[in-house]
Amino acid sequence: MESNWLWLIPGLPFMGSVICGALHFLTLRARERNPEAKGPAALAGPIAAGLVGLAFVLTTVAFSAIRGEDRTLLQSAPWNWIPVDGHTVAGVAMVVDRLSAAMGLVVTGVGFLIHVYATGYMHGDRGYAKFFAYLNLFVAMMLVLILSSSIVGTFVGWEGVGLCSYLLIGFWYDKQDGWPAEAGQKAFIMNRIGDASFLLGMFLLFKNFGAFDYASINAAAEATHAAGASTGQLALAAALLFGGACGKSAQLPLFTWLPDAMAGPTPVSALIHAATMVTSGIYLIIRLNPLYALAPQVMYGVAVVGALTAFIAGSSALVQRDLKGVLAYSTVSQLGYMFLALGSGAWVAALFHVITHAFFKALLFLGAGSVIHGMHEEQDMHKMGGLRRYMPRTFITFLAGAGALSGLPLLSGFFSKDEILGHTFALGGTWYLLWLVGVGTAALTAYYTWRMVALTFFGPERFDAKALHPHESPAVMTLPLVVLALLAVAGGLLGLPHIFHVPHLLHHWLEPVTHAGDAIRFGEHAPHLAAGTEWMLLGFGALIALYFADRGFHAHKSGLAADEAFQARGGALARTLNNAWGIDRFYTRGVVATVKLAAVFIAVVIDQLGIDGAVNALGRGARRTGESLRRFADGSIAGYGLWMGAGAAVLVLVLTWMGV
Amino acid sequence: MANLLFYLMATLATVCAIGVVVARSPVVSVVSLLGSFASLAIIYLLAGYQFLAAVQILVYGGAVMVLFLFTIMLLNLGDPAVIHGESEPLFHHSRRTLLGLGVAAAVGAAGLIAILRVAWSAMPQPAELPEGGLDPLDQLAASMFTHYSLAFEAASVLLLATAVGVLVLAKRNRRPTAEVFPRESQQPATPSSPPTSTPSAGAQGQEVAEEGVLS
Amino acid sequence: MSVPTEYLLGLAAILFGIGIAGFLTRRNLIVVLMSIELMLNAANLSLVAGARMHSTQRLLDGAGPDLQGPVLAIFVIAVAAVEAAVGLALIIALYRRKQTVSLESVSELRD
Numbered sequence: 006m007e008s009n010w011l012w013l014i015p016g017l018p019f020m021g022s023v024i025c026g027a028l029h030f031l032t033l034r035a036r037e038r039n040p041e042a043k044g045p046a047a048l049a050g051p052i053a054a055g056l057v058g059l060a061f062v063l064t065t066v067a068f069s070a071i072r073g074e075d076r077t078l079l080q081s082a083p084w085n086w087i088p089v090d091g092h093t094v095a096g097v098a099m100v101v102d103r104l105s106a107a108m109g110l111v112v113t114g115v116g117f118l119i120h121v122y123a124t125g126y127m128h129g130d131r132g133y134a135k136f137f138a139y140l141n142l143f144v145a146m147m148l149v150l151i152l153s154s155s156i157v158g159t160f161v162g163w164e165g166v167g168l169c170s171y172l173l174i175g176f177w178y179d180k181q182d183g184w185p186a187e188a189g190q191k192a193f194i195m196n197r198i199g200d201a202s203f204l205l206g207m208f209l210l211f212k213n214f215g216a217f218d219y220a221s222i223n224a225a226a227e228a229t230h231a232a233g234a235s236t237g238q239l240a241l242a243a244a245l246l247f248g249g250a251c252g253k254s255a256q257l258p259l260f261t262w263l264p265d266a267m268a269g270p271t272p273v274s275a276l277i278h279a280a281t282m283v284t285s286g287i288y289l290i291i292r293l294n295p296l297y298a299l300a301p302q303v304m305y306g307v308a309v310v311g312a313l314t315a316f317i318a319g320s321s322a323l324v325q326r327d328l329k330g331v332l333a334y335s336t337v338s339q340l341g342y343m344f345l346a347l348g349s350g351a352w353v354a355a356l357f358h359v360i361t362h363a364f365f366k367a368l369l370f371l372g373a374g375s376v377i378h379g380m381h382e383e384q385d386m387h388k389m390g391g392l393r394r395y396m397p398r399t400f401i402t403f404l405a406g407a408g409a410l411s412g413l414p415l416l417s418g419f420f421s422k423d424e425i426l427g428h429t430f431a432l433g434g435t436w437y438l439l440w441l442v443g444v445g446t447a448a449l450t451a452y453y454t455w456r457m458v459a460l461t462f463f464g465p466e467r468f469d470a471k472a473l474h475p476h477e478s479p480a481v482m483t484l485p486l487v488v489l490a491l492l493a494v495a496g497g498l499l500g501l502p503h504i505f506h507v508p509h510l511l512h513h514w515l516e517p518v519t520h521a522g523d524a525i526r527f528g529e530h531a532p533h534l535a536a537g538t539e540w541m542l543l544g545f546g547a548l549i550a551l552y553f554a555d556r557g558f559h560a561h562k563s564g565l566a567a568d569e570a571f572q573a574r575g576g577a578l579a580r581t582l583n584n585a586w587g588i589d590r591f592y593t594r595g596v597v598a599t600v601k602l603a604a605v606f607i608a609v610v611i612d613q614l615g616i617d618g619a620v621n622a623l624g625r626g627a628r629r630t631g632e633s634l635r636r637f638a639d640g641s642i643a644g645y646g647l648w649m650g651a652g653a654a655v656l657v658l659v660l661t662w663m664g665v
Numbered sequence: 666m667a668n669l670l671f672y673l674m675a676t677l678a679t680v681c682a683i684g685v686v687v688a689r690s691p692v693v694s695v696v697s698l699l700g701s702f703a704s705l706a707i708i709y710l711l712a713g714y715q716f717l718a719a720v721q722i723l724v725y726g727g728a729v730m731v732l733f734l735f736t737i738m739l740l741n742l743g744d745p746a747v748i749h750g751e752s753e754p755l756f757h758h759s760r761r762t763l764l765g766l767g768v769a770a771a772v773g774a775a776g777l778i779a780i781l782r783v784a785w786s787a788m789p790q791p792a793e794l795p796e797g798g799l800d801p802l803d804q805l806a807a808s809m810f811t812h813y814s815l816a817f818e819a820a821s822v823l824l825l826a827t828a829v830g831v832l833v834l835a836k837r838n839r840r841p842t843a844e845v846f847p848r849e850s851q852q853p854a855t856p857s858s859p860p861t862s863t864p865s866a867g868a869q870g871q872e873v874a875e876e877g878v879l880s
Numbered sequence: 881m882s883v884p885t886e887y888l889l890g891l892a893a894i895l896f897g898i899g900i901a902g903f904l905t906r907r908n909l910i911v912v913l914m915s916i917e918l919m920l921n922a923a924n925l926s927l928v929a930g931a932r933m934h935s936t937q938r939l940l941d942g943a944g945p946d947l948q949g950p951v952l953a954i955f956v957i958a959v960a961a962v963e964a965a966v967g968l969a970l971i972i973a974l975y976r977r978k979q980t981v982s983l984e985s986v987s988e989l990r991d
Contacts, residue, residue, distance in 0.1 A: 639987065640987035640988060641983065641984070641987050642912070642983055642986070643757055643761060643765065643903075643904050643905070643983060644761070646765075646900075646903055646904050647761070647764055647765060647768055647904055650765075650768040650769065650771075650772055650900050650903075650904060651768050651771065653772055653775075654768065654771040654772045654774075654775040655775075657772070657775040657776060657778075657779055658775050658778065658779075660779075661775070661778060661779040661782050667881040667882075668881055668882060668883055670881075671881055671883045671887075675887075675891045678891065678895060679891070679894055679895065679898070682895050682898040682899070682918055683898055685898075685902060685911070685914050685915065685918060686898060686901055686902035686905070686906065686911070686915065688911075691908060691910050691911060694910075694911050694914055695914070698914050698917065698918070701895075701918065701921070702921065705921055705924075705925060708888075708891075708925070708928075709928055711881040711883075712881060712888070712928055712929075712932050713881075713932065713935075714928055714931075714932075714950055714953075716950070717928065717950050717953055717954065720954060720957055721924075721957065724957050724958075724960075724961055725917075725921075725957070725960075728961060729917065729960070729961055729964045732964055732965060732968055733910065733913075733914065733964070733968065736910065736968045736971060736972060737910060739972070740971075740972065740975050740981065742908075742910065742981060754907065755906065755907065755908070756905045756906060756907060757905060757906075757907060757983075757984075761904075761905075762904075762905045764904075765900075765901060765903075765904025765905040766901055766904075766905060768900065768904060769897045769898070769900040769901035769904060770897065770901075772896065772897055772900050773893050773894060773896065773897025773898075773900075774897075776889075776892075776893030776896060776897070777890060777893050780886050780889045780890055780893065781886075783886070785884060785885065785886050788885065788933060789933055789934075789936040789937040789940065790882075790884070790936070791881065791882050791883065791884065791885070791932065791933075791936060792936050792939065792940070795939060795945070799931065799932060799935045799945040799946075799950070800945065800947065800950040801944075801945070804944060804945075804947060805947055805950060805951065808947050808951060809951055809954075813951055816951075816955060820955055820958050820959070823958075823959070823962055824958065824962060827962045827965055827966055830966060830969070831965050831966060831969040834966070834969040834970060834972070834973050835969045835972050835973060837976070
């Protein structure tokens with residue numbers, strides 16, 4: 006049965022985008038007459054939030070329709086996008102299955118909350134309606150990415166969210182320092198590298214399987230496994246698609262754009278660069294899990310990249326002074342965890358962490374936005390301190406988010422992170438190393454999270470309270486914080502470990518999507534931890550989180566002494582961490598400088614000497630020829646007649662000779 | 666007999682044509698030209714083209730010749746040596762004249778060579794003329810007003826345009842231009858400015874030309 | 881007249897050459913104009929020669945004489961008359977400006 010109303014799920018936000026865009030133009034028209042005119046921009050916020058809310062309701066309806074065992078999938082009629090000889094080569098349908106329903110709920114639900122928050126946060130901005138037009142377009146594109154039945158549709162959404170990311174990072178492109186504009190370009194270009202890889206992988210898949218839609222690709226992957234055929238090209242395709250995921254989900258070596266993406270408005274950072282867009286790489290790999298399961302070596306690479314990214318970004322978050330900078334590196338680090346999970350074959354754990362991370366990281370970003378809003382656009386934590394007295398609601402909710410992020414026991418992040426580490430541990434062998442890196446990163450996470458809390462909300466006030474007047478944000482901003490805080494605390498219920506003797510809800514839910522990948526990867530006997538080992542790992546994780554959270558909090562709660570001491574003593578280490586291990590600098594020196602050198606070479610040698618030289622030579626040649634021919638045009642009629650007559654004589658002779 | 670007359674007329678036409686080119690006085694040139702036209706008219710007649718011969722005499726011998734004579738008389742351009750008391754050279758300076766003669770000879774020779782290259786024996790030879798010649802007036806008129814009507818109309822438009830154009834060219838500006846075009850008269854040496862200002866314009870042009878040479 | 885066609889054409893070529901010589905060597909504009917008339921006449925003569933030849937063939941075939949030649953010649957005469965009228969008007973206008981009809985005096989095109 007076809008459910009064409011599924012097109013409405015991305016359609017509604019898209020409609021909202023068009024409406025908000027129109028409102029923006031109407032506002033601009035009104036401003037032409039009167040620069041201070043308000044215009045109809047104020048309508049944009051409620052309309053945008055309302056339409057995303059409606060999309061959330063629709064997604065919930067779809068979600069409840071596939072709850073039962075008998076039916077796990079809703080599908081709309083396909084749109085025959087690229088017909089070749091009447092065949093559908095790239096048909097795009099909207100599909101809600103167990104995976105896309107879960108992702109769709111996160112995108113529309115968290116998206117709705119962030120929209121509500123943004124109506125307060127962006128209040129009074131001159132681009133208010135434009136902001137919501139972009140934000141709604143983003144939600145629409147994200148839903149296209151998730152709900153598409155084929156990888157081509159996903160690619161359309163993939164590029165669409167990239168575009169929206171670029172537009173929204175550079176939303177304040179006219180800022181004095183030019184950071185937003187450059188950060189937007191950086192994000193766009195880094196993503197382009199990944200997207201090229203995505204395209205190549207997509208083509209390679211089509212070459213092997215002759216299809217773009219996920220169902221056929223996954224079925225063909227299973228058939229390949231059953232036949233025991235060669236998987237060389239498929240492994241290459243999987244690696245290339247992972248390259249695309251590296252760009253979008255900010256993994257090594259393409260992660261440098263995400264910390265800079267913090268130049269955008271904070272709701273954008275929360276929605277795009279923490280909760281949804283950056284997880285689309287993880288979504289893609291879960292979607293194609295049979296394909297990845299065919300190539301264990303690629304999966305190992307995914308895990309290594311994820312673990313390294315998690316560690317490098319987590320260590321860089323230790324020393325950031327910018328509140329959003331800490332969160333940005335933290336996001337990269339958590340994304341690394343998710344890839345570590347994928348590499349270990351723990352698809353469910355990866356999605357679990359995607360969901361909990363969406364809750365608590367959106368919460369933290371929104372809380373940070375609330376702080377920045379209350380501090381009048383101050384982002385430097387060294388100029389904050391003691392804010393818990395001024396913004397109690399933000400403080401409480403922020404604590405919940407920080408607890409979840411650092412993995413304090415029984416909060417959502419605790420369970421999702423432990424599930425990932427447990428899976429990695431269970432694989433044994435060299436995976437113990439990756440497990441160690443993961444545990445180290447967990448320690449780093451707990452430390453920097455509570456350092457951030459301490460610097461922001463505790464200790465002496467490092468600002469002039471009389472001049473600055475820090476204030477709590479309005480209810481429209483704190484209400485989403487409360488909802489997200491509840492989710493961040495309770496999100497762990499989705500996936501309690503089986504040693505608790507309660508069903509793992511998410512594992513059960515995703516069974517139809519992941520069983521193929523599991524069967525290919527592990528066969529009949531999936532690695533399994535004994536209950537005792539699992540209790541031990543759980544307790545160890547709790548201890549690590551609690552110990553390092555305590556250290557991080559107490560070292561920084563009394564002021565900047567610890568930071569300053571580290572900067573003074575740390576030397577090279579401090580510099581390395583500040584610059585995220587110098588990867589950005591390597592790009593600037595190694596890649597950008599080389600390209601610039603090549604550009605100068607082309608501009609001077611090829612263009613100025615070669616092309617300009619040739620053109621100038623032509624011009625000079627024509628001029629010289631003209632000068633020398635000039636004396637034939639002496640202005641005398643007899644002179645012209647002379648040449649005419651001579652020409653006539655020659656013409657007659659030539660024609661005669663040719664026998665005309 | 667007719668052939669003899671042709672050779673005679675051919676010689677006369679050639680001699681008269683040379684006379685046009687070498688005569689000192691324009692009046693002599695005009696008279697020579699008339700002789701050349703008349704000889705050609707007779708050749709047309711001999712070839713069987715009666716109407717064409719008549720038109721040749723009427724248009725050339727009548728209208729065009731009178732125009733030439735009229736102009737010469739109007740501008741008082743008789744023998745320059747007699748009128749101005751000085752002997753202006755008839756031809757261009759010697760190098761150009763020699764070159765011109767060379768080119769003329771080349772064109773004539775090219776034409777003759779082209780003629781000689783044709784196998785004339787294979788072509789239809791002249792035969793007895795039919796009654797009414799080769800351009801019977803009724804057929805000529807019929808084809809001109811039917812088959813060639815477009816060309817005919819174009820020719821009449823051309824004649825009309827010529828009449829207007831000649832009128833404009835030859836009309837003497839009686840009123841000073843300044844009264845008619847007050848604004849344009851402020852700019853020196855425009856093409857429509859009064860004759861009094863032209864010598865300076867010519868001098869200016871010369872200066873510019875000399876500068877051009879120097880540079 | 882049984883003079884062969886090539887003689888008529890030869891006469892036309894000679895007259896054309898003389899016309900060119902006058903056109904290229906004389907300084908007097910009126911004579912130059914006359915030389916042009918000479919060349920046009922030479923062209924007409926060649927048209928007549930060709931028409932006569934074609935008519936001969938057509939008469940042998942039992943058709944009427946060829947009329948293209950004489951018609952074209954008549955148009956040429958008309959155009960020649962026009963050309964003479966315009967040329968002489970130009971000479972008069974030139975004489976009014978420069979008090980001369982010498983070709984050397986008109987070389988403004990050089991600039």
